[in-house]
Every structure is written in C-alpha cells, then in structure tokens.
Amino acid sequence: MKKILILGGGTGGTIMANKLRSALEREEWEITVVDQFKTHYYQPGFLFIPFGIYNKNDVIKPKSDFFPPGVKVIFSKIEMIEGKKNQVTLENGKILKYDFLIIATGTQTFPEETPGLKEDLWYKEIFDFYTIEGAIALRNFFKTWKGGRLVLNIAELPFKCPVAPLEFVFLADAHFHSLGIRDKVEITYVTPLPGAFTKPRATKMLSGLLEEKNINVIPEFYLERVDNKEKKIISYDGQEVQFDVLTIVPVNMGNEVIERSGMGDDLNFIPTDKHTLRSEEFENVFVLGDASNIPTSKAGAVVHFGADVLFENLMSAIEGRPLIAKFDGHANCYIETGFGKGSIIDFNYDTEPLAGTFPLPGIGPFGLLQNTKFNHYGKVIFRWIYWHILLRGKELPIGPDMSMAGKKL
Amino acid sequence: MATQNIAGVNIDVNDEGYLNDPSQWTKEVAIEIAKEEGIELTDKHFEVLEFLRDENEKSSTLTIRKVGKSGIVDIKGLYDLFPGGPLKKSSRIAGIPKPSSCV
Structure with a gap:
C-alpha cells in the first residue's frame, strides 16, 4: 500500500483529500489527513462578526463533515516532519511514513x-x-x-x-x-x-x-x-x-512545526517552487496555500486555484512524469465596501488587478475594480459555494489560470 | 530604462533610480547613490549592503524583519542607518531591485 499524507485539514488539505480520494484506487493508495483541531472555520466570515452581520454559528462546521469516505483522519498535533526519512512524527510519538507529503498547515497570527x-x-x-x-x-x-x-x-x-x-x-x-x-x-x-x-x-x-x-x-x-x-x-x-x-x-507566521523541522524561512513559510508548488528541498513534498512562501496572496482563492495545479503535478509525480502544470499565482478577492456594495479584484504573479467584467467577458455579472451591489451578492453567495462545492473539490466555472478576457488594459 | 553616469561609470537604472543590473554595482557607485539619499556610508552600512546583495543573489524575498535577524543590525539599527524607508533606500544603494511587498 502506498501512502499520501496531508498535513492540515483546512481549506487546502480538505480540497486535496477530496480530489485525491476520487482519483486514486483505494486498494493502492492510503490517504491520511492530520490536523490538531476538529472545527472547520469559514474564515472569510470572521470579518462580519464584529459588526453583528454573522455570528459564530454562521462560520463553523465539524471538519469531519468534509472528508470523503476512505480517507483516514487523525486529530493530533504534529511534532516533526523529517523529509529525508519520508516520515512525520505525531505528538504522541507515533510515526507516519509517506510516499508523498502535502503540507497545508497554513499561517497563524502571533x-x-x-x-x-x-x-x-x-x-x-x-x-x-x-x-x-x-x-x-x-x-x-x-x-x-x-x-x-x-x-x-x-x-x-x-x-x-x-x-x-x-x-x-x-x-x-x-x-x-x-x-x-x-x-x-x-x-x-x-x-x-x-x-x-x-x-x-x-x-x-x-x-x-x-x-x-x-x-x-x-x-x-x-x-x-x-x-x-x-x-x-x-x-x-x-x-x-x-x-x-x-x-x-x-x-503572520507559518506553523511552529515548520520551524521545529527546520523547513521554513524567517517567518516559517516553506520555500516552494511558485509554478509547480513542489517543495524546493524534497521531490516528494508539495506545499499548498498559506504555508508556502509563493509570492501571491495568502487567501482561500489562491489555495483553491493552486489545488488544481498541485493535483495535476502530484498525479504526474506519482506516474513518474515531469511536472507540467504551472501555477500563475491567480488570486481573486471580493472586497466588501459597506452599504450593500462590493468590489472584485482578479490578478496573478504578473498581472495587476485590472478593470473589466468577471467571469464572463463583457457580461459579468461581476464588475472588476468597480463598486457594485452585484459584487456584494457574490460575497454573500460565496459562503454557500465554499461549504458545498469548493471544500469538496468539485469544479467551479473558473479555471486555475487567470484569464485576460473581459479585462481592460 | 535610462543610463546614468554614477561615479564616472555609465549605469543602467530604472525610473525610480534602482540599478537594472546588480553586477554593475561597485562600492563607489554605492557611495554616490547614498549621497543622493543623504547618507554617508560607514563600514556598518556596507555590511548591510553585502548582506542584501547576498540574499538577492539567493533570490530570497527581502523583508525588514529578515535584515533584523541577520545578526548585523536589529530593526531599529537599520532605521538609524537608512532613515525613512530603510529597505527601499538600502536596496537602491545595494544595487538590487526595489523590494516588492507581497500581497
């Protein structure tokens, strides 16, 4: 039995568990997720709590609701990642071996x-x-x-x-x-x-x-x-x-286990190839989202787009093919501006946010770099999309690569 | 792109006065640029500049925090050496690109 180990059961780890479990044979591949906490927070919702727009119950669900059957879940702190030995040690001393490791341990406030x-x-x-x-x-x-x-x-x-x-x-x-x-x-x-x-x-x-x-x-x-x-x-x-x-x-710094394992930079973010999302140090280690040091936003949208690329490259690595999927740093952010309006920006490593319509060129319904009511509805609806589509690794009508269609230079 | 004569040598600089090619940098160039910024360079300054150039060579992202942990100066010391926008000024004087803060 070959093993994929996913560290972190937040947005990134959950998406990857769902994508990989449906792609890989259960008889051949064991998939394990390790996370220390049992609650999944819808973090974009935290912003609304101080103003009484959301309350606690609007932003929490059990993590276990989102892992597919056939994925092993361990709730534990992680003591050490040892890339040279292809193993991870948990708080209780238990050792987990892996063929491929995905690190999605996020960023925290200190x-x-x-x-x-x-x-x-x-x-x-x-x-x-x-x-x-x-x-x-x-x-x-x-x-x-x-x-x-x-x-x-x-x-x-x-x-x-x-x-x-x-x-x-x-x-x-x-x-x-x-x-x-x-x-x-x-x-x-x-x-x-x-x-x-x-x-x-x-x-x-x-x-x-x-x-x-x-x-x-x-x-x-x-x-x-x-x-x-x-x-x-x-x-x-x-x-x-x-x-x-x-x-x-x-x-903001990466998880302390990254520091303990000597894998991070001065803020405990892991040096990661910004296009392939593979660790710069270990060939069988990939890094998704906030835990990496890639030069784009630390945000759920980036994790979501990055997950598509990481999935493709991991499948290539499993089959011994070169990694051809290239992440472009695509980020897409709703910006609540108050009074029932909002704006949207869409950008990547090389292209700054531009005005235009999104996601359909010329149609929208969202207006990039504009302040509209419709953009606000997008943010409101997004919470449903997050719980029901995004975390489950299902397709959304927006591909991982940023599109220039509909943008004005 | 423009060419500027700095310390008797023609150097390629961008609109904001940052060197386009770090290999054109010399200590004399640094002294001249520092003068424009109103800074007289000491050995301590040069230690920081060398650190910045090394890190840039390794293509790591530069932050004020990273310089503060370098063991050469702490953050306060960096502000004292390059007052008002220490990383931007020191990067310009070190002949490396303007630091880009990630979003």
Missing part, C-alpha cells in the same frame, strides 16, 4: 511577536479579527462603544487575506453610520505599505473609496511596539498613533 500587543489591553481595547475569539470579543466591545479613535494597524507583511483590513474599515464606516454615531468615530488605517494596497490600479480605486468614506490612511508605518498606558502604537522610526480601540492584524 501577537506575542510585537512587544506590548498581548498585554493589559488585549481583548479589552485591542482586538484582532483573524481568530473567532478576537472577532467575538470585538463584537462585544462595539455593542456598547460610544465612539472615539478606531485605529486599524497591520503589523507585518505578508498577512492573510490582504484586502480584509480594508473591508474592515469600510464595514466599520457603514456600521457606525447605521448606529448614527459615525461623526463620533475617527477611523484611521495604518499600514506598512506605501499605500492602501500594493498594486497601483487597485490602490487608486481603494484610496478613492477610503477618501470618500472619510477614513484616514497612514502609510509606511512599521510597528515596533504598543504602549498600553498611553494607548498608542509606535513605529520603528518613532511615529506614534493614538487609539481608543485598536484592531490589529498581528504578525
């Missing part, structure tokens, strides 16, 4: 990396919205907040879902409008980037929206520490920003 962040004000006046706990704590804080300085800060690059902090401030603007206290809330977006986003045309569109919504932007701010007494964030070059409530995107 507030402890920033001095002063996880101290007196943590979950009292400082919150994150990348964990269910943080999102719910912020929801409870906002319920009684009367207004003041709301500061959003991104601590380090890269971070998961690069548009989420923008969506957060857009939704905050709409939320406090609807409560009738927008004039009492000052919203400031503090980022280490030179502007609202990294890609020029999207930055232009998003900067326009930020200005329209009266949201201040402080660019090129690289967070050194948080002062809990004076309630301010301080950058390495001495800039200071005062807050009454701080929403932070903490430092």
Whole structure:
C-alpha cells in the first residue's frame, strides 16, 4: 500500500483529500489527513462578526463533515516532519511514513511577536479579527462603544487575506453610520505599505473609496511596539498613533512545526517552487496555500486555484512524469465596501488587478475594480459555494489560470 | 530604462533610480547613490549592503524583519542607518531591485 499524507485539514488539505480520494484506487493508495483541531472555520466570515452581520454559528462546521469516505483522519498535533526519512512524527510519538507529503498547515497570527500587543489591553481595547475569539470579543466591545479613535494597524507583511483590513474599515464606516454615531468615530488605517494596497490600479480605486468614506490612511508605518498606558502604537522610526480601540492584524507566521523541522524561512513559510508548488528541498513534498512562501496572496482563492495545479503535478509525480502544470499565482478577492456594495479584484504573479467584467467577458455579472451591489451578492453567495462545492473539490466555472478576457488594459 | 553616469561609470537604472543590473554595482557607485539619499556610508552600512546583495543573489524575498535577524543590525539599527524607508533606500544603494511587498 502506498501512502499520501496531508498535513492540515483546512481549506487546502480538505480540497486535496477530496480530489485525491476520487482519483486514486483505494486498494493502492492510503490517504491520511492530520490536523490538531476538529472545527472547520469559514474564515472569510470572521470579518462580519464584529459588526453583528454573522455570528459564530454562521462560520463553523465539524471538519469531519468534509472528508470523503476512505480517507483516514487523525486529530493530533504534529511534532516533526523529517523529509529525508519520508516520515512525520505525531505528538504522541507515533510515526507516519509517506510516499508523498502535502503540507497545508497554513499561517497563524502571533501577537506575542510585537512587544506590548498581548498585554493589559488585549481583548479589552485591542482586538484582532483573524481568530473567532478576537472577532467575538470585538463584537462585544462595539455593542456598547460610544465612539472615539478606531485605529486599524497591520503589523507585518505578508498577512492573510490582504484586502480584509480594508473591508474592515469600510464595514466599520457603514456600521457606525447605521448606529448614527459615525461623526463620533475617527477611523484611521495604518499600514506598512506605501499605500492602501500594493498594486497601483487597485490602490487608486481603494484610496478613492477610503477618501470618500472619510477614513484616514497612514502609510509606511512599521510597528515596533504598543504602549498600553498611553494607548498608542509606535513605529520603528518613532511615529506614534493614538487609539481608543485598536484592531490589529498581528504578525503572520507559518506553523511552529515548520520551524521545529527546520523547513521554513524567517517567518516559517516553506520555500516552494511558485509554478509547480513542489517543495524546493524534497521531490516528494508539495506545499499548498498559506504555508508556502509563493509570492501571491495568502487567501482561500489562491489555495483553491493552486489545488488544481498541485493535483495535476502530484498525479504526474506519482506516474513518474515531469511536472507540467504551472501555477500563475491567480488570486481573486471580493472586497466588501459597506452599504450593500462590493468590489472584485482578479490578478496573478504578473498581472495587476485590472478593470473589466468577471467571469464572463463583457457580461459579468461581476464588475472588476468597480463598486457594485452585484459584487456584494457574490460575497454573500460565496459562503454557500465554499461549504458545498469548493471544500469538496468539485469544479467551479473558473479555471486555475487567470484569464485576460473581459479585462481592460 | 535610462543610463546614468554614477561615479564616472555609465549605469543602467530604472525610473525610480534602482540599478537594472546588480553586477554593475561597485562600492563607489554605492557611495554616490547614498549621497543622493543623504547618507554617508560607514563600514556598518556596507555590511548591510553585502548582506542584501547576498540574499538577492539567493533570490530570497527581502523583508525588514529578515535584515533584523541577520545578526548585523536589529530593526531599529537599520532605521538609524537608512532613515525613512530603510529597505527601499538600502536596496537602491545595494544595487538590487526595489523590494516588492507581497500581497
């Protein structure tokens, strides 16, 4: 019996388990998934929790609902990955051997990396919205907040879902409008980037929206520490920003097992061939999604497109053929902009987000780099698509390669 | 693309003044570019520049954090050496491409 081992049962690991189980003979291939947690979170939904649009039950389901029959699932922490021995050791010392390994252990937030962040004000006046706990704590804080300085800060690059902090401030603007206290809330977006986003045309569109919504932007701010007494964030070059409530995107790093196994870069992301998605170190190890160091967004859409490529290349590797599928870094992000509207951007390694229609050229129904009601419906419907189609590894009408059709240069 | 005469040599630079070809870099070129940025280079500066050039050679993604963990300077020290946009300025002076922050 040959063995495929998948580390991580999140979006990437679950998609791969589904794709591989339907493609490979059960008598020939054993497929095992290891994950330490039993709950699958619909992470794009965390953003809506602070504003009472979703609650906890809207974003959680048991992971086991999404693994197909015939896949072995082990809920355990992972102690060590030993690529040279083709084996993985679990927390209890049990050793799992593999012929092929897929690492999909994701990225996590590490507030402890920033001095002063996880101290007196943590979950009292400082919150994150990348964990269910943080999102719910912020929801409870906002319920009684009367207004003041709301500061959003991104601590380090890269971070998961690069548009989420923008969506957060857009939704905050709409939320406090609807409560009738927008004039009492000052919203400031503090980022280490030179502007609202990294890609020029999207930055232009998003900067326009930020200005329209009266949201201040402080660019090129690289967070050194948080002062809990004076309630301010301080950058390495001495800039200071005062807050009454701080929403932070903490430092993102790969799973600690990657560091323990000596497989990661300085942020524990695994050096990965950006086209084949194979580990640069081991021929029989592939890396999917956030756990890798490929230069594109850390986001579910990238995992989904990348999974198609990884699947093809893994099948080639199994049959001893060269890896011909090439990932283009395709990312596709809905951007909630508040008041029932949204925008969409679609881009890859080489092409920045452009205006146009998506996915059907000239028809849409979605408008790229535009702010429309229809784009918002796309985001709403996507949660259903995620649970029912995407995680199960089924086909969506959008291929892995980005298409230029319908885009305006 | 444009050609600029730096320290008596013709160097290919892009619109933002970054060298197109890291192999055209010399210490003299670095000193000239640093002057434009208002920085006088010390041995410590050159240690950082060499580190950046080595990492660029290995085609690894450069971040301020990575330089901070290099053992040459901490992040605060890097800001002191190259005030105001340390990675962008040091990359330009090191003759390597402008660092691209991933999205």
